[in-house]
Amino acid sequence: MQLSHRILFERGFLFWLLGHLFLVSPAIAESNHFQQRELKLLWEYSAKGAIDQAPLIRNNTVIAAPSGRALLALDLQNGKQLWNYNPQAGIWSRAFAADKQTVYFGTRKAELTAVNLINGRHRWSVKLGFQLQVRPLIHKGVVYIATTQIGPGLPMQPERKAQLLAFKAGDGTLLWSHETLYYALQTPSIYGNTLYIGGSYFDPKQDIDEGGPMAIQARSIQDGTVKWTYFGEEGFIKTIVAAKKQVAFVGYQDFVTALDTKDGNLLWRKDTGNWVPALTGNREILYYGSANTIVHAQRISNGERIWEYNIPWGSFNYILGEAVVDSERLIFLTQRGHVVGLNIETGNLLWSAETNIRARTGLALAKDTIVMGSDRGGIRAYQLPDN
Numbered sequence: 001m002q003l004s005h006r007i008l009f010e011r012g013f014l015f016w017l018l019g020h021l022f023l024v025s026p027a028i029a030e031s032n033h034f035q036q037r038e039l040k041l042l043w044e045y046s047a048k049g050a051i052d053q054a055p056l057i058r059n060n061t062v063i064a065a066p067s068g069r070a071l072l073a074l075d076l077q078n079g080k081q082l083w084n085y086n087p088q089a090g091i092w093s094r095a096f097a098a099d100k101q102t103v104y105f106g107t108r109k110a111e112l113t114a115v116n117l118i119n120g121r122h123r124w125s126v127k128l129g130f131q132l133q134v135r136p137l138i139h140k141g142v143v144y145i146a147t148t149q150i151g152p153g154l155p156m157q158p159e160r161k162a163q164l165l166a167f168k169a170g171d172g173t174l175l176w177s178h179e180t181l182y183y184a185l186q187t188p189s190i191y192g193n194t195l196y197i198g199g200s201y202f203d204p205k206q207d208i209d210e211g212g213p214m215a216i217q218a219r220s221i222q223d224g225t226v227k228w229t230y231f232g233e234e235g236f237i238k239t240i241v242a243a244k245k246q247v248a249f250v251g252y253q254d255f256v257t258a259l260d261t262k263d264g265n266l267l268w269r270k271d272t273g274n275w276v277p278a279l280t281g282n283r284e285i286l287y288y289g290s291a292n293t294i295v296h297a298q299r300i301s302n303g304e305r306i307w308e309y310n311i312p313w314g315s316f317n318y319i320l321g322e323a324v325v326d327s328e329r330l331i332f333l334t335q336r337g338h339v340v341g342l343n344i345e346t347g348n349l350l351w352s353a354e355t356n357i358r359a360r361t362g363l364a365l366a367k368d369t370i371v372m373g374s375d376r377g378g379i380r381a382y383q384l385p386d387n
Helices: 006-017
Strands: 040-046 056-058 063-064 071-075 079-086 093-099 102-107 111-116 122-127 138-140 142-148 163-168 173-181 190-191 195-201 214-218 226-232 239-242 245-250 256-260 266-271 280-282 285-289 296-299 307-308 329-333 338-343 350-356 363-366 369-373 380-382
Touching: 056 093, 056 363, 063 380, 071 102, 093 138, 111 142, 138 190, 142 195, 163 307, 190 239, 195 239, 214 245, 239 280, 329 363
Parallel strands: none
Antiparallel strands: 040 380, 056 063, 063 071, 071 079, 093 102, 102 111, 111 122, 138 142, 142 163, 163 173, 190 195, 195 214, 214 226, 239 245, 245 256, 256 266, 280 285, 285 296, 296 307, 329 338, 338 350, 363 369, 369 380
């Protein structure tokens, strides 16, 4: 018996939000030697609310949004609180982003608010009319907002559409807005002059097992007009990564899909082996981890798998949230609290460390420092070991 699309969406959406989920291809990268190290704990802060979205690091400032609490700014060096901002309506714990001067976030009053990164002083607020529950995207002085009509804490209204909006980062002036097909959208991705956005939409005529109606659109960053639309059945969209010639995404189904950026035509679709929380893109390469503990490096051009690494320490010890990439390393936090560093070229293990943290999402990286949050509200900073 097939489940209804709505039940499938709710299940996939909640699994993605909570981050508690349970390939036969190229050779698995070396994983026999655990290269166990100890991370130096720099500081720990009690935020008294679960960390649902990975913290951000900007200008030696850590930004976090504990669930049910105020937006926080901490000093990266010592973890001391610099400021907090707590609007009466409250904030959505996953809907914050920052550039070098400003933090932008969604309030439960369906507003987008901007505050000063240095001191937390209010800069501007605009009414959205729809709720913002995912990170805004900031690009060249513009804040792009993908709103939703369905999500945690919201009434289930899958038949209703949502909006995609663009605001001036400096003062909140609305540049353009468009109604979308979607009732749940992901943070957009930009390459060149094109913005790529996707989400699920309601179609009572479709009853698809393990997926559901979804669409990806390419839109002009100047005015938001549609260049092309791709329709599929992958269900809830979790991540979109754009490159020059391809745009890749992962949905509820266990596949990574790539489209041609010129016309939206399907280029390739590859089985991931199991559930994938998110994609990370870097230099035309996709990195992601599936719930069967395999970490993948894959070419966005043709889907070729470059390497795979098997995370040890037991089953379902998968990557939480997005892995982070620097010039030489892929660094991630696992479901069982291990921090792992891999060589981005070969996938070979550089080092691993145990933190015993219980987390719902991934970590943030700034040079040799990582910051992560727990499901009990603790925020920690560690110094990474040398490779």
